[in-house]
Amino acid sequence: MYGVVIAMIPALAASVWFFGIGALVVTLTSVLACVLFEHLIQRFILKKPTTITDGSAIVTGILLAFNLPTNIPLALIIIGAAVAIGMGKMSFGGLGQNPFNPALVGRVFLLISYPVQMTSWPKPIDSRFSYLDAETGATPLSIMKEGLITGKPFSEVLAEVPSYLELFLGVMGGSAGEIAGVALVIGLIYMLVKKIITWHIPVAVVGSVLVFTGILHLADSDAYASPMFHMLTGGLLLGAIFMATDYSSSPMATGGMILYGVGIGVITVLIRVWGAYPEGISFAILIMNAFVPLIDKYMKPKHFGEKVAAKKA
Amino acid sequence: MLKTFSLGGVHPAENKLSAAKATEILPVPAEVVIPISQHIGAPGTPVVKKGDEVKVGQVIAQSSGFVSANIHSPVSGKVFKIDDILDASGYKRQAIIIKTEGDEWMADIDRSDSIRKGITLSAEEIVKRIGEAGIVGLGGATFPAHVKLSPPPGKTCEVLIINGVECEPYLTSDHRLMLEKGEEMLVGVSLLMKALSVDRAIIGIENNKKDAIEHIRRLVSGYNGISVQPLKVQYPQGGEKQLIDACIGRQVPSGKLPIEVGAVVHNVGTAYAVYEAVQKSKPLIERIVTVTGLSVKNPGNFLVRIGTPISALIEAAGGLPEDTGKVIAGGPMMGKALASLDVPVTKGTSGVLIVPEKIAGRGKTEYCIRCSKCVSACPMGLSPYLLMTLAEKEIHDRAEEEKIMDCIECGSCSFTCPSNRPLLDYIRLGKGKVGQIMRSRIK
């Protein structure tokens, strides 16, 4: 688990660079709260030895923080951590047993219960030295959603948001850990090299989003944003790389991983383009989490002996 | 180009400490203990009794079924008793115990070092000789060799594959054999080819034995139809199905034998034993055993008579190190921990691995975190995490559906699990139960 923590360091650094104090406060609070709740529940409710040393509560804490705006009040972070660890993880029996990604359970709970606080995002760089009173602004996805509703062509939307390069570097409003694509990709490379995860899920999620939005964009480039825009904005990369790949709540066989990833990509686009929320990756992952037992049941690894097709020796 | 098998696989540290050590011949022990079951199949039937005089190479227990093997006396002397002993795993097994007197061999055995290349016998005669000589798979599987040379009706063998992979870490006995007895081994391969009436044989050797690859390559130029296939180092390449896949790109279907895809596999050590049996009339009475381990003073390869106590081998390698945690018969991946050091070397003993205490223990077993590493490691494309749960909960019908019987017990899953789950231990249990259920269904 500590490998995942290391992989998140670039994104954490980027978050602190763009959001300053807010990023630090939110991350620290979230990690401490998650670790504490895990310890308390394990010791006093389940009455078992503590499991906090396995590092998974730290991972959940950082991921929850990554999914929150950096100007969110402390109380909400603590509620989110309690839901993530209590409801999302420990109620199912702890590490390895949870069917849903705990951090996302926490995030979606907060999003539904406190929609206002959860959807006002500080502006990057400008708000480095402020926390609760950070100046907020629109995110690229909310600008795109507005455009979709009002019928503003995508070319005009594009004029209002930073360039693709800036988006990739993370110069945009958004949740703490989702903005800097480049930092997330570095984390991905690290996890692939260290064999913590395989490429199947991230590539399937991002690939299916690129293909789906690419078709839409080709069909009507005024109405639908470009695939590049979809890939670099919102929580897509964070979700594809760090959230969808959670061991417990993702499939075991490579074929299943790809099906699951494509499901997440498709649902994300459906929500982004036609749904009520500007961003859909969290819901998409949770929905596909629910299908994992089914996917595992029917998508088995390729058995040895199926490739009989007598090759000439 | 280096080939390898297509699914799964792991890379344990190789630790081939004794690769450069030439084989040493150990003195004949004062007493040998010969279990009558040293092979897969029916145990042999003793044909000597207490007090009988025996010579080296004399049959002392006879093959007692279609899948069974003769057992010969590895020493000359007097049968001391026929009694139950504790075998390597601590179970009671019948054994013939012989007190050595002198070293008198059966008259027809050619003990000279000269290499006899000419093949005069017919295929049937070769198979018969191999059967009489009690040769079993020396890679560790101990399946009677002559049985594999008689394909079932309707099936033909197209290619003979010779296993020189030795993918278990630490073990080097096959490696040394290829270097020291390459020519004899190749005559053995030719004999096996004749027995199977195939015109092609492939010797698969992993690329960590470059000297053996080169040496055998040089030698095969003198033989028709034999080639060397270098293989990328990957465990468990020495598994029969994996090796066939690696060498000829064919996968033996679930529950079927290699002959299904036109292949028969024998180990290099077996090929050498075949040479000795057919060309020199020498039955299987000795073998090379690697004695090794990180703290072992003098790791090496030893040619010993079957029945020699393991403790004598350990003495020869410099004695039992002080920090010994456990002693394993075989390699670290598939070997079994020994219950006692008094147990004898049998036909299937390829190595003795002495594991220091500090690495002998297994880490604490944690929950399965569903990391899927065991799934990607499994060379048979199984879901070890699931098989373990099914075995643990005794859900045998599901386990059968999930192809638990395909498991080759390579241990890659347990090796790779970050939660130290004893996957193979449970799967082995489950396999036993499912096997019983399947057999009772046939009856």
Ligand code: SF4
């Ligand atoms: S021991 Fe069996 S289940 Fe485990 S990796 Fe090997 S073949 Fe697969």
Ligand code: SF4
């Ligand atoms: S390797 Fe171990 S922890 Fe990972 S899925 Fe398999 S059994 Fe579970």
